Amino acid sequence: MEIAAIQTHGLTRRFGxxxxxxxxxxxxxxxxxxxxxxxxxxxxxxxIKMLTGLLEPSAGTIEILGQPFGAGALDIKRQxxxxxxxxxxxxxxxxxxxxxxxxxxxxxxxxxxxxxTEELLEFMQLANENKKLVTDFSHGMQKKLALAAAVIHGPxxxxxxxxxxxxxAIAAGMLKSMLQGMINRGATIFLTTxxxxxxxxxxxxxxxxxxxxxxxxxxxxxxRSGVASTLPGEEQEQRLTLEEIFLSIVGAGGEQEPTxxxxxxx
Amino acid sequence: xxxxxxxxxxxSRDSRATQSDGGILGxxxxxxxxxxxDLRWHMFINGxxxxxxVFELGARAFSYVIxxxxxxxxxxxxxxxxxxxISHDQWKYLPAVFWVMFLIWQVVPIALASFQEQFDLGxxxxxxxxxxxxxxxxxxxxxxxxxxxxxxxCCTGVWIGxxxxxxxxxxxxTLALFVFAIFNILTVRAIFAWIDRWLAQRKTREIVGALFxxxxxxxxxxxxxxxxSRHNAPRNGRQQxxxxxxxxxxxxxxxxxxxxxxRWLPPGLAARIxxxxxxxxxxxxxxxxxxxxxxxLAAGGVLAARLKAxxxxxxxxxxxxxxxxxxARGKKxxxxxxxxxxxxxxxxxxxxxxxxxIEKEIRSLLRTLPLLxxxxxxxxxxxxxxxxxxxxxxxxxxxxxxxxxxxxIYAQLGFTQVFYNNLGAEGAGIQLYFLSPTPIKTVMFxxxxxxxxxxxxxxxxxxxxxxxxLGTPDATVAIATAAWLLFALPCNLAAGNVFSIxxxxxxxxxxxxxxxxxxxxxxxxxxxxxxxxxVGATVFAICSLTEKLWLAIxxxxxxxxxxxxVWTRVLNNTDQMANGRRxxxxxxxxxxx
Numbered sequence: 052m053e054i055a056a057i058q059t060h061g062l063t064r065r066f067g068x069x070x071x072x073x074x075x076x077x078x079x080x081x082x083x084x085x086x087x088x089x090x091x092x093x094x095x096x097x098x099i100k101m102l103t104g105l106l107e108p109s110a111g112t113i114e115i116l117g118q119p120f121g122a123g124a125l126d127i128k129r130q131x132x133x134x135x136x137x138x139x140x141x142x143x144x145x146x147x148x149x150x151x152x153x154x155x156x157x158x159x160x161x162x163x164x165x166x167x168t169e170e171l172l173e174f175m176q177l178a179n180e181n182k183k184l185v186t187d188f189s190h191g192m193q194k195k196l197a198l199a200a201a202v203i204h205g206p207x208x209x210x211x212x213x214x215x216x217x218x219x220a221i222a223a224g225m226l227k228s229m230l231q232g233m234i235n236r237g238a239t240i241f242l243t244t245x246x247x248x249x250x251x252x253x254x255x256x257x258x259x260x261x262x263x264x265x266x267x268x269x270x271x272x273x274x275r276s277g278v279a280s281t282l283p284g285e286e287q288e289q290r291l292t293l294e295e296i297f298l299s300i301v302g303a304g305g306e307q308e309p310t311x312x313x314x315x316x317x
Numbered sequence: 318x319x320x321x322x323x324x325x326x327x328x329s330r331d332s333r334a335t336q337s338d339g340g341i342l343g344x345x346x347x348x349x350x351x352x353x354x355d356l357r358w359h360m361f362i363n364g365x366x367x368x369x370x371v372f373e374l375g376a377r378a379f380s381y382v383i384x385x386x387x388x389x390x391x392x393x394x395x396x397x398x399x400x401x402x403i404s405h406d407q408w409k410y411l412p413a414v415f416w417v418m419f420l421i422w423q424v425v426p427i428a429l430a431s432f433q434e435q436f437d438l439g440x441x442x443x444x445x446x447x448x449x450x451x452x453x454x455x456x457x458x459x460x461x462x463x464x465x466x467x468x469x470x471c472c473t474g475v476w477i478g479x480x481x482x483x484x485x486x487x488x489x490x491t492l493a494l495f496v497f498a499i500f501n502i503l504t505v506r507a508i509f510a511w512i513d514r515w516l517a518q519r520k521t522r523e524i525v526g527a528l529f530x531x532x533x534x535x536x537x538x539x540x541x542x543x544x545x546s547r548h549n550a551p552r553n554g555r556q557q558x559x560x561x562x563x564x565x566x567x568x569x570x571x572x573x574x575x576x577x578x579x580r581w582l583p584p585g586l587a588a589r590i591x592x593x594x595x596x597x598x599x600x601x602x603x604x605x606x607x608x609x610x611x612x613x614l615a616a617g618g619v620l621a622a623r624l625k626a627x628x629x630x631x632x633x634x635x636x637x638x639x640x641x642x643x644x645a646r647g648k649k650x651x652x653x654x655x656x657x658x659x660x661x662x663x664x665x666x667x668x669x670x671x672x673x674x675i676e677k678e679i680r681s682l683l684r685t686l687p688l689l690x691x692x693x694x695x696x697x698x699x700x701x702x703x704x705x706x707x708x709x710x711x712x713x714x715x716x717x718x719x720x721x722x723x724x725x726i727y728a729q730l731g732f733t734q735v736f737y738n739n740l741g742a743e744g745a746g747i748q749l750y751f752l753s754p755t756p757i758k759t760v761m762f763x764x765x766x767x768x769x770x771x772x773x774x775x776x777x778x779x780x781x782x783x784x785x786x787l788g789t790p791d792a793t794v795a796i797a798t799a800a801w802l803l804f805a806l807p808c809n810l811a812a813g814n815v816f817s818i819x820x821x822x823x824x825x826x827x828x829x830x831x832x833x834x835x836x837x838x839x840x841x842x843x844x845x846x847x848x849x850x851x852v853g854a855t856v857f858a859i860c861s862l863t864e865k866l867w868l869a870i871x872x873x874x875x876x877x878x879x880x881x882x883v884w885t886r887v888l889n890n891t892d893q894m895a896n897g898r899r900x901x902x903x904x905x906x907x908x909x910x
Contacts, residue, residue, distance in 0.1 A: 100900075103752060104751055104752065105748060105751050105752065105899060105900070105903060106899070106900050107896070107897075107899070107900070125754040125755075125756065126754070128752065128753060128754035129754040131752075133752045135748050135752065137745035137748055137903075137907045138745055138748075139745055139746055139747075139748035139749040139752060140744075140745055140746060141677065141681070141743065141744070141746035141749070142744055142746075143680070143681040143684045143685065143742070144677060144680060144681065148677070148680055151673075152673050152674075152676070152677045153749065153753070155669070155670055155672070155673035156670050156673055156674075156749065156750075156753040156754075156755045157753055157754060157755075158670070158754060158755075184684070200749075
């Protein structure tokens, strides 16, 4: 049996009295493009922070590529790449300087770092912005740079927290093809985004978290048939979109229906 | 329809809900001030929910007590000075009092910029706030900063001193000091606003940097001149007196010229209002008041010009330039998509993360003028003020034996922020240190290494400057000072690493003003530095009194060995400390207000 790329058991995180993530157990196989969905405040970012070592779990275990993962697990950190919520950029450097810094922090030799930096900047269409400091980049450019930094060391598992936010359509298309290429070469990608169309197009498996608890987990097809089976007779034949699946699952969790109308809005 | 449709606001209610537009004191503006006050209040209350917040509040309260005491002391000094001058009818020297107040008001905020927490009003720009209100709030928020506290207490002292001798000048003194205070408040804000503007863009940042370096070099050019004058100085007392008389005659025309200019500048004008009023010349006093008021308007105008640009949503960053279509670009883009991003497996350890961190720190440092200023400014002051260590009146006097260690103490003060908040400028980049396979210990070690090197360079420069200014120091004192520095450095590094992890605060490297400081960090780091200085002073004092100054060297070396051991222990625990507090560390350094 192949080792799972990501495996959690009873993952929990409490902030004082608030339980942000509760008893999350999931498994992501190697080579999967995994979508992690949930409404705002559901616990997605908290989960991804725990999975990448940015936040210590209150309870539960995490295994990455079969090895227990904690803040001190440096060998595992070499094998994962992350675009975190805050992008982890250093504003007083140029894009080239930043990528070279990141490459060396991940233990790449100077020549490899230099070559990959050039390739990535070309690929991300940032090569012409070389004199500009990162702090002066637009949000979309910063996202592209953060993604470049996340892959410079050739990670086996990639965690992406809202990677397409603020990225223009052309760049997004480019990034999607790059990510798909990584999947084809055996990498695993764990993606959180609010853009369900992207998840539907790219991901083979999804998990949905709501109010800190995992409420669905499986392949999109399995979720589709699961939700369809709860619908009345003729509606079962319709092919549900991921948005409909998502709303059906999260809505069933007791979310308030948007029945109010803000009549004072123009 | 349920909910807001039935019970919600109707159109007529909406029109009532919109407040009238009545200038900076209209309904809407007052409502906005009230909302902002509420916001500050809630931020304050929320800030003290945690133990750290309570500690921070305590530290702030304590520091305000210290500033208050400083202000009272300065106020008493200014008041006493004014009292003596007026009672002896020495009106011509009164401008000196106003010039001192002016310098305190303008220079102190620059020296203490990193210790003050300031509220960035940029967040207001998204709301329909009138420019007048924006300007007013910019002035009002921050009125309790250190410079204003010191300045207002100095003004109060002067007011008491003058009205004590001349109660008849009550109204004129009040008027002059009030207008002078407003001028200072507006000027200091204008200076900071413009410095922030210049530091925000690469070109202007480089120009400001170059001017700063030119200023430093210019000051250093004073040195040979001073030294020359010292070597040519007369040897006996009579010749000395004669020399002073000659110097007095030489500089008299210069002083007269300076006085001609000075009287048209704000401190001179403020003093002139009082002098004319005392001479029963209300017309001339009113004229001087008018001129001073014009300066107030000018300072307000300069500040308003800057704030107007901010108010219009000026982007201080270098926004991407719109690019023209490039026929070669399409071809290039096609090539880009063919770039092969399949990477070979990493080769851990083949490139040193220590070198990477040092390189990154140097690059960031060279682009951070406020930090360069903090480190470099004490050197300038060492050069300028080391003259006070020459005893016995004038250039020929005897040099104080411990001038070198005292100059060293001063030179190292610029490193407070560098040592004690060494992660502060990382911002969101702090996440990278936790994500990468490089231990935090390595990162801290690299930073410590670079900071030690900088410390060494600054100490060496300070020693050279002191030597040039005061002559070659005694060898024992010089070696003992070096040994003390070897003790002080690991102490600062060890404590600094702990503080940087446990009490960090975010620093915007491109700004001098509107920073979020940490009073707790500032106060405790100051206490530790005082402790290190006290240890040095005690050892020097004991060894000097027992006439065995050489003994200070082994004592400091032993202390340095102990301090180095402590530093290595702290360094070894860095990962544990940082990982235990990583969420707080990340949240603090990524805080955007």
